[in-house]
Every structure is written in structure tokens, then in C-alpha cells.
């Protein structure tokens with residue numbers, strides 16, 4: 708129970724990596740605000756936390772817009788009492804080769820990942836600065852390093868690394884740590900959708916990724932959740948502005 712007494716807010720918390728993170732932080736003793744685009748998946752995860760004996764709140768919030776983001780942070784503080792950790796897992800993909808990528812698909816991906824991370828961290832620091840403590844973990848990806856068909860996603864995910872380094876510099880004096888977790892291939896609905904779009908069988912896709920990975924398997928959401936739990940916990944209090952790749956190899 709490393710996180711006893713903490714309140715964490717997880718965006719994209721209704722599915723995949725966000726859901727695993729909300730459950731893991733709750734198992735470590737944190738009260739968790741589970742936010743997602745739709746209330747239903749967020750509520751399901753919050754109910755699981757309650758069934759484990761934890762404290763949780765379900766919220767719906769589209770992270771692309773400042774009003775809902777401010778409301779999400781406000782409700783977290785009002786209903787759970789404070790805000791100690793922000794984890795931004797909300798995400799979408801709209802892959803296409805650059806010559807076929809629409810402006811709409813560029814904007815949606817940049818707004819969800821990069822602007823969403825900016826809005827959430829800006830709203831969270833308004834609470835964390837006065838309390839002189841806080842942890843933020845923003846989610847990037849190995850695609851930040853470049854990936855065919857992902858100009859929008861890659862730009863957003865590398866932008867998140869720059870955002871986090873800058874926040875770490877600006878907010879360190881207030882005892883706020885800002886780090887990035889950059890997963891490789893993690894088995895979630897997002898990677899299933901990628902296989903579908905590519906017209907490949909998901910099991911075959913996973914086998915090919917595993918064969919090309921030094922630790923020869925694909926990742927699971929708990930691999931990422933455990934890393935996030937470490938970064939928001941007391942053992943990581945002197946780590947800030949770092950990007951940690953969780954991808955089974957260098």
C-alpha cells in the first residue's frame with residue numbers, strides 16, 4: 708500500500724492501459740478518479756475499484772476541451788478531497804500515410820494527445836502548486852521516434868515528451884514531478900484496431916511483434932500500470948522530466 712492517502716486522476720481510465728492503471732493505483736491504496744470520454748466504461752472500472760475495497764469516482768470528460776477538463780479536476784478535488792497524481796491515458800489513433808492524412812485526422816490526434824495532456828496538466832498544476840506537491844505521468848509511445856502511417860500520432864507523442872520536460876523544469880520548485888511513460892506494443896483495443904485496419908490477424912500480428920522484441924512477448928496493460936505506480940509513488944520522488952520506455956528492449 709505504497710500510495711495510501713493519495714488521490715489519483717486517470718484519463719482514458721475506462722479501458723486498456725488507463726483501466727489497468729486505475730486498478731493498480733487503487734490496489735496500492737490511492738483513491739482514484741476514473742475519467743473517460745463516456746461515463747459507462749469509467750463507471751465499470753470505478754465499480755471494480757469499489758469491489759476491491761477502494762475509493763473511486765467515475766467521470767466523463769473529453770480531454771480536448773478546457774471547460775470539461777477544468778470540471779473533471781474540480782469534481783475530483785470536491786469529491787475525493789485533493790489531487791496528488793495525474794495520469795493521462797486518453798488516446799485515439801487515426802493512422803494514414805501522410806499524403807492521405809486528412810486535416811481532421813491530424814487535428815483529432817494532436818488535440819486528444821498533445822492538447823489534452825497540456826490541458827489536463829495545466830488544470831492539475833492549479834491544484835498541485837498551492838499544495839506544494841504532485842506527480843504527473845504523461846503517456847507517450849515508441850511511435851514518438853517515428854512510425855510509418857502515424858505522422859499525427861508520432862508528432863503528438865514526441866510533443867508530449869517536450870511538454871513533460873518543460874513542466875518538470877517549471878514545476879520542480881513546487882515539489883511536482885512530471886515524467887513520461889512510452890509504451891511499445893501493448894495488447895489493448897487500440898492495437899486490435901490497428902490489426903483490423905491493416906487487415907491482419909491479431910494473433911499473427913502479436914507473434915510478429917514478439918519475435919522482433921528482445922524480451923520476446925508483447926506488453927500487457929499491467930506492464931505499464933506497474934511502471935506508472937512506481938513513478939507516482941515515493942520511491943520516484945527524485946525522478947522528473949524523464950521518459951521511460953516500456954517496450955521489452957532498448
Ligand code: NAP
Nearest residue numbers: 719722723724744769770796797798848890892893895897
Ligand atoms: P484504449 O484501450 O483505446 O483506451 C483509450 C481510452 O481513451 C478509451 O477509453 C477512449 O475512449 C479514451 N479517449 C479517446 N479520446 C478521448 C478524449 N478526447 N477524451 C477522453 N478520453 C478519450 O487505448 P490504450 O491502448 O489503453 O491507450 C492508452 C494510452 O496509451 C494512449 O495514450 C495510447 O496512445 C498510449 N499507448 C498505447 C500503446 C498500445 O500499444 N496500446 C502503445 C503506446 C502508447 P473511447 O472508447 O470513447 O474512444
